[in-house]
Structure formats: C-alpha cells, structure tokens
Amino acid sequence: MSHTITVRQLNIGEGAPKICVPLVGKTHAELMEEATFLMSLDVDLVEWRVDFFEMVEDIEKVKSALIDIRETLKGIPLIFTFRSAKEGGERELSSTAYTALNTTMIETGLIDIVDVELFNDEQTVKTLIHIAHENGVYVILSNHDFEKTPTKSEIIGRLKKAQELGGDLPKIAVMPKSTGDVLTLLEATNEMKERYVDRPIITMSMAGAGVISRLAGELFGSAITFGAAKKSSAPGQIDIHELRSILNVIHKNL
Ligand SMILES: O=C1C[C@@](O)(C(=O)O)C[C@@H](O)[C@@H]1O
Secondary structure, three states: OOOOEEEOOEEEOOOOOEEEEEEOOOOHHHHHHHHHHHOOOOOOEEEEEHHHOOOOOOHHHHHHHHHHHHHHHOOOOEEEEOOEHHHOOOEOOOHHHHHHHHHHHHHOOOOOEEEEEOOOOHHHHHHHHHHHHHOOOEEEEEEEEOOOOOOHHHHHHHHHHHHHOOOOEEEEEEOOOOHHHHHHHHHHHHHHHHHHOOOOOEEEEOOHHHHHHHHOHHHHOOOEEEOEOOOOOOOOOOEHHHHHHHHHHHHHHO
C-alpha cells in the first residue's frame, strides 16, 4: 500500500501534515454559515462532526445538510464523522442507526472520507469499510481515550489493528496526564512510522500539554492535524493560522 493517500489532489502523508477543521453546527443554518466561513480560510480538509447536528437521527435531514455542505465547500475534501459520546462525542446511536447513517452518507458520493470508530463490533467495522471502499470512500479507523494515555505498546496495537481491519487512515487521540504521556504518544507514532507504517496514520495527544503533537506530525509521522476556526471539537486544537505557520516553519527546516 502507498504511504500517501490522494483525495481530490491532496496528498495525505506527503510533506507537512494536512490541516483539517471541524464543522460543529447544531442546525442546518449554523452549518451553512460555518461552511461559508471556512471557505475564506486556508484549510486542507473539513470534517463534518455530525454528532453535533441536532437532527442527526433523521437521515433525510442529514442528507439535505450534506448536499448543501458539499456545494458550499466546492472541491475541499470532506470527512464525515459521527463521534460517539463514549469516545468524546456529543451523543450515542445504536449500532444499527450508526451503520445506516454512515452507509447512506457514503452512498451519496458526496463525502471523501468516513470516520469509523475502531471499537464498534468488528462486523460493523468490516461492513462499513467494505461499503466505503465499494463507493470509493476512504476510511479513518479511529480511537479516542479522553481519560488517559494508554501504554506505547497498546497505542501501537490499536493502530496496527486498524491497519489489519483495512482502515486507510488509522487514528488515535489520547489524553495526557503528564508530559511523559505526550512523549509516549510521540514515541508510539514514531515507532509506527519506522517499523509498521504502510499508509498514513493520524495521532494526537489532546489538551494544552499535547499541543506539540499537533504541530510535529511531519517529524514523528502523523499525516493530518485538526485545528480550530471559531469553535474547536476537542481540547488542544489551536487556531489554524498559527497552525499553518508553525507547520511551515517545521517543514522548511526539515
Ligand atoms: O478524532 C478527531 C480528533 C479530535 O478528537 C482532536 O483531538 O483533534 C477532533 C475530532 O473532531 C476528530 O474527529
């Protein structure tokens, strides 16, 4: 497998980490306003965090918002993410509803990447990966620990599991309780890069202490970094202008 994934001419995994900004509107109107605003900014990808959308359980309403988001974003690569409450998101869906929501949006042909949580039952994960790939959609296979930072071998184990299951972009976000925890995440990322990586991965240590991990992905091996425009979707995301400028400084000096 190639170390780079190309989505609408964006080479993820090559050069500086790509900047992704989340859309976190609660209503159709808020989403339109946010999406229009994002178009005035220097972003590489947009993630629709659909768990923030209050009509998320109404698939037709989600679809109609998606159509308008896609039209507003023009050619910007779009990630579709329902983040469950147990992994730091806004709400829960039953496994059936989660599968139906993701399947319907994959089949619209309007999204480029779908985020699937690794810790769903394995059959759900495999089914969604299969449907995504049949429709030319890449899969971020993600895992989040908002409580702590697992050990280095556990982090690597989860990222490798995401590779084995066929995720195109394995991802992990963890919470540091110490600066040592930030190093653990960076070491795990670096070891993946040196020993196991055959495709781009995404890692981050959250909150203030973890900010360095959102900046240093080109060095340690994380291909996408999440920044904030007006509102962040997780602790530790920094302003995208500052983010771009720091990524450029690192890139220039490597
Ligand atoms: O999983 C991630 C990463 C994230 O949690 C972060 O820490 O930047 C933000 C989420 O929107 C995204 O889905």
